[in-house]
Amino acid sequence: MEVNQQDRDEIEINLVELIRELWSKKGIIFLSAAILGLAVILFNKLMVTPQYESTTKLYVLAKQDGVNVTNGDLQASTLLTKDYAELIRSRKVSETVINNLGLNMNSETLLGKMSVAAQPDTRIVTIKVTDKDPYLACQLADAVRNVAAQHIQNVMSIEAVNVAEEANIPEHPVGPRTKRNGVMGALLGGVAAAAVVLVVYLMNDTIKTSEDVERYLGLSTLGTIPVSEEEHKGTKKKNKKVRRK
């Protein structure tokens, strides 16, 4: 029982004290947030090459026969968009694109640059290609779309895959998202500093108040002598030095 009691004592945290401690260290926390936020922004601005994204779209329509588009065709196509997306991502497509354009990259790199998404409840497959060169991004997107269309026609033995949107030449870079990253960095810095403050507070098992004296030593406090005003500012640093010795 006694051991239990002691264990419970040790994990007891004074929430008010904790918040007060955090509040007293708010300068450090904000400073850390500002520094890390600025560092991330600077890094993004100076070191990271901007990325451009080109988008192209395919329209999927599995027409059975005849001229009219039936309701059944539309539904079948909707179900097929996922297959299309998967086929576009296939290795054959990416390898063919690399061969056709004579690029110096492997298919994984190209797959990393492109993202294929089938919009739900539509029959449109969007292909996005990201690259530091906007023209190459556009070229790649178109090439991927063309090769993929061929591939899909072969695999699914359908007549044609329709182009919904040609690839564009992007004017503005999509990445890096400097602002968002900066905010994330600032948040991370603040949280990390707060965590450090909390850990230091929780690790600090020193006797600070007369309550601590009673709790840990079972002795009464005869007197509490405050820090003298002149010493007040200098003591903290001095104390730390003494402790390290």
Place this chain on the structure above:
Amino acid sequence: MNQVTVKNETMGYQISEAYKSLRTNFQFCGEDKKVIAITSCTMNEGKSSISMQLAVSLAESGKHVLLIDADLRKSVLMGRTKVSQKGIMGLTHFLTGQCTIQETICATSVKNFHLIYSGPFPPNPAELLGGKYFKSLIEAIRNVYDYVIIDTPPLGSVIDSAIIAEICDGAIMVIESGVISYRFAQEVKKQLEKSNCPILGVVLNKVDMHKQSYEKYHGRYYGRHYGKYQGKYEEKSEESKE
């Protein structure tokens, strides 16, 4: 008898008030607690200042007080006082049989307050303090003074204070706020308990009143209501010193 001057430490209102409440609490420990050892866990926690101030404070309340600096290893009392004449004998002189008790006791500028310096650093402080001379010293002065306060070395570093506490009526632990881990303090307390000397209590030193919840009382209550007495008090105390 040698005459020495106690350097006046300018204390704030809060601090002098704190020493007064320490004196009062100490007096409530009982009349039989006459010989008191003051120790701490490590050095620089403020033992000497507190022993000195407590002694002065008790002397000012009209008691006959003797302060013995038994920190034979690293004495600071010499720096806190002004000695006019040379060749003052200290505790080590007496403990090694080189002089009598009377020769070591110095009168101070504070009425009823006498003190004994530690003297030169001996090679075997623990043995000297454990010897019969020290015991006979305490027995002899017990009947002369109302209070005998013994400033001792830190118990966390050396065993001296446990030896001294053995022949004392009580011990006071000085703990510097926010520096000593409670495990360390518990160790020191255990060590002190082995000497069969009742621990009267703890004096918490260098407490940051601004930071902690003491502020509630000192900042607002005392500050607003009793703050107006502050000026009067300081004037009075200065007058009395002169």
